[in-house]
Amino acid sequence: MVSSPTQSIFSQRLKKMRELRKFNQEQLADKAGLPSTAVSHFESGARKPSFENLRKLADALEVSIDYLMGRVNETTGEKPYEAEIFRDYENLTDQDRELARDFMASLAKRNAS
DSSP, X not given: OOOOHHHHHHHHHHHHHHHHTTOOXXXXXXXXXXXXXXXXXXXXXXXXXXXXXXXXXXXXXXXXXXXXXXXXXXXXSOOHHHHHHHXXXXXXXXXXXXXXXXXHHHHHHHHHO
């Protein structure tokens, strides 16, 4: 199968964001509600996702469809360190997540004044 430049960008970005979020292919498929082999096929370029599956992947990875398709270079306007914060947040306990949310809300309130 010959892939188009857009398909190649999609495959690369899908894999990059999956790895950044520390998901294996099966975990991403599960989070997106897709068959377990789907992510492998999309990353290899063997298959193209439907629009609905593209939306599910973007939602699961918390990025825009435009980013996955190579139309924009920003995931969702996030800065590089924001991806690190997200990755760290995923490793927290529920109690620690609540504490982190409260702390961030406090900082935002302080900076809004």
